Amino acid sequence: MSFKVVASDFDGTLFREQKFSSEDLAAIKNWRAAGNKFGLVTGRCYPMLIPHLQAADLKIDFAICDNGAIIFDGAQKIIFETEIPKETLLELFNEPFLKKSLHFLFEAADEVFCVNVKENSWVVTERPRWEFFLTFIDAAQVKSLSKKINQFALGFGSSEEAQEAADFLNRNYGEKIFAQKNTRSLDIVIAGMNKARGVENLLNFYDWRGEVYVIGDESNDLPMIKKFGGCTVSTAKDFVKREASAVFDSVGAMLQNFS
Numbered sequence: 001m002s003f004k005v006v007a008s009d010f011d012g013t014l015f016r017e018q019k020f021s022s023e024d025l026a027a028i029k030n031w032r033a034a035g036n037k038f039g040l041v042t043g044r045c046y047p048m049l050i051p052h053l054q055a056a057d058l059k060i061d062f063a064i065c066d067n068g069a070i071i072f073d074g075a076q077k078i079i080f081e082t083e084i085p086k087e088t089l090l091e092l093f094n095e096p097f098l099k100k101s102l103h104f105l106f107e108a109a110d111e112v113f114c115v116n117v118k119e120n121s122w123v124v125t126e127r128p129r130w131e132f133f134l135t136f137i138d139a140a141q142v143k144s145l146s147k148k149i150n151q152f153a154l155g156f157g158s159s160e161e162a163q164e165a166a167d168f169l170n171r172n173y174g175e176k177i178f179a180q181k182n183t184r185s186l187d188i189v190i191a192g193m194n195k196a197r198g199v200e201n202l203l204n205f206y207d208w209r210g211e212v213y214v215i216g217d218e219s220n221d222l223p224m225i226k227k228f229g230g231c232t233v234s235t236a237k238d239f240v241k242r243e244a245s246a247v248f249d250s251v252g253a254m255l256q257n258f259s
């Protein structure tokens with residue numbers, strides 16, 4: 001049986017202004033009812049995605065999380081996973097250049113460890129509303145983390161600061177990690193990993209060879225947009241629109257176009 005696959009970015013693309021649109025949710029339901037596959041490819045870790053999916057009763061076929069570093073199937077089972085070595089995590093955590101970060105998040109498959117979270121971090125404002133699986137630890141506990149850490153995430157006061165930190169890390173640690181700016185956040189995964197690789201790994205795992213469509217709105221979406229001739233939304237910045245094959249007002253509009 002032939003079917004189509006859509007991989008959508010989450011924040012700023014499907015989840016906009018802290019909510020889903022009813023039109024998008026209906027379009028996703030219709031897309032899947034027709035036998036097609038729909039999933040997410042996001043910089044978020046899975047624990048920070050689950051509350052939103054549950055609140056909207058949104059069913060998906062896969063979740064490519066942490067910018068491709070870990071992939072879940074529709075039943076929340078891990079089908080692919082990478083790990084940042086502990087010695088690399090400690091090296092980055094102790095890097096003086098990163099001390100401006102509003103938080104240090106060590107993201108595992110089912111838990112997020114938080115260190116040095118400041119009051120103006122989004123972690124403080126969003127956690128009470130969404131009940132994320134967060135564990136606050138002190139700096140001395142970082143070296144004894146027992147779980148696989150898929151992504152190391154930071155947050156800054158501006159997009160410019162986040163980009164400056166990304167450039168510094170990729171210049172000085174690029175053989176070990178890849179740092180990607182996502183608005184004011186900075187997501188760090190193992191070298192060579194990005195959303196395009198995540199989608200490729202998903203397709204290879206299931207041997208899906210049909211039509212594939214991706215959509216995103218930020219700089220960390222560019223690898224998959226370029227790789228798959230992807231789309232973007234009308235609210236995206238111009239530098240993303242220039243790389244996209246098409247611009248839609250919403251994810252639902254894209255689904256209707258390719259149905």
